[in-house]
Amino acid sequence: MAVDKFGNTIDDDYVEQQDEELFEQEGDNYDDEVPSGESEKPKKTVSFQVEDEEDAKREFEEGGGLPAQPENPDFSSLTPLSPEIINRQATINIGTIGHVAHGKSTVVRAISGVQPVRFKDELERNITIKLGYANAKIYKCPECPEPDCYRSFKSDKEIHPKCQTEGCEGRYEVVRHVSFVDCPGHDILMSTMLSGAAVMDAALLLIAGNEPCPQPQTSEHLAAIEIMKLKHVIILQNKVDLMREESALDHQKSILKFIKGTIADGAPIVPISAQLKYNIDAVNECIVKNIPVPPRDFNVTPRLIVIRSFDVNKPGAEIRDLKGGVAGGSILNGVFKLGDEIEVRPGIVTKDKQGKIQCKPIFSKIVSLFAENNDLKFAVPGGLIGVGTKVDPTLCRADRLVGQVVGAKGHLPSIYTDIEINYFLLRRLLGVKTDGSKQTKVRKLEPGEVLMVNIGSTATGARVVAVKADMARLQLTSPACTEVNEKIALSRRIEKHWRLIGWATIKKGSTLEPLSA
DSSP: OEEOTTSOEEOHHHHHHHHHHHHHHHHHHTOSSOOTTOOOHHHHHHHHHHHHHHHHHHHHHHTTOOOOOOSSOOGGGOOTTSHHHHTTSOOEEEEEEESTTSSHHHHHHHHHSOOOOOSHHHHHHTOOOSOEEEEEEEEEOTTSOTTTTEEEEOTTOOSSOBOOSTTOOOBOEEEEEEEEEEOOOSGGGHHHHHHHHTTOSEEEEEEETTSOSOOHHHHHHHHHHHHTTOOOEEEEEEOGGGSOHHHHHHHHHHHHHHHTTSTTTTOOEEEOBTTTTBTHHHHHHHHHHHSOOOOOOSSSOOEEEEEEEEOOOOTTOOGGGOOOOEEEEEEEESOEETTOEEEEEEEEEEEOTTSOEEEEEEEEEOOEEEETTEEESEEOSSSEEEEEOSSOGGGTGGGTTTTOEEEETTOSOOEEEEEEEEEEEOSBOOSOOOSSOGGGBOOOOOTTOEEEEEETTEEEEEEEEEEETTEEEEEEEEEEEOOTTOEEEEEEEETTEEEEEEEEEEEEEEEEOOOOO
16 A cells, blocks of 8 residues: 555555556657658658768778777887877876966867866866866878868877868878866965876966966966976967957067066967867967977886876666776876786875874776776876776775875885975965065975975975975875975965965985885
8 A cells, every 4th residue: 555645545556547647648748650740850860860970980980990909019119109009098298277267178178179177066166176187189181281280189089080171182190199187277276286287298378368467376387387397388378369469469478578587488379269269270280399298118117196086986886886996197107007906005094093194005906997088908108097996986086096106016105204305495475466565575494384295196284393404304294105306396375375385305204114905
């Protein structure tokens, strides 16, 4: 017997009868028969859709498809531009940096066709909060003039698509496969930007033409990539569709004045409209000609720094269908292969009964490798890679693995709890709008103050224990997996926000012996 919402009992036969009547009524709405006097438009639409899919499939196969990776390649003979590698994964990381709302995510979408902003609250507020990521293949047609010959598509595009220029019979060839690291521009998200800077090989500096140059985070982001020793920068003067020619030229002069003496001095300046996709072919040409693919060592032990991590299981999934956590990041050196035994450091950080910090590394196995939608048998340095593991997905959900280092079992650097650094401070504070007052000067480090340090993709607090000349000893709030001579960024809390104040090099420190598994 069933019970209605008022507590009255209902006969089961009556419920079944009601269900059958409702089903019949709904069935009438979705009847396959076409009423008399009406044309069969829905059927034609379906057939057109099937024809479009078949045409796309035929074109994909004619363009060479997406060849599978070899089973056992000879890595000593491969380069980042080898077809076995570049067809399926990106081999260079390019960051998009600049002030808030200057068009960083929009230019990534214009080049790659992928929306790097994925989270609901990001889309609602139209801002980037977490690091965005998107891959793009840049093609060149050998028969078209420059820069029209350059075209970019999504990462899963076939290797020789037809040229889209009217009247051209040529086919495109892949010249670059890039990963974009889309950084947030808000000042309170500077720590996230610094985590992204740790994996960048080059940067696109976005400067909106409808605002004075430089804006606060324009200069702060430029200082950050200078600290990370990024040599290759392309400046994109965005939103030129909102300007007159004279004001665009005047704005370009202010950009040249701003970058004089910085790492971006002499960098090409490309006027674009990311929203209308004007001059995107010129941006592609600049990426190919001005950003060389860095030399990579495929024969050393692999290491990846994690900048995102996920639990890919849907709510309510069956236990037998559950998958392990996924770590997303960039391989610094070496090659990861399916089935490799891996270690994640520092791993799970806890405290013992005496309040002493202890670390338990996570050991697992690689079950899948992905570069966006392309599945891989092996992954090389460069580009953002998703590593599917057998790790408990709870440990990976909501970016919990960010800042960890993944590598071959037993071959990762030590875990440090405090470090001795050789530091350099900026002369003045960046990223703050001031009226030239004394606040802009960066004061020296003081014992007892708490800084934020970015070690690789790790952002952690650090208490200054001692200072002597340009040397300082820092006690880390949470342990970090790093090594001597690694470069780190220093930030100080000013007016409730963390502000970049300088950089440092690790000279030595106290290591922590991890717990055995």
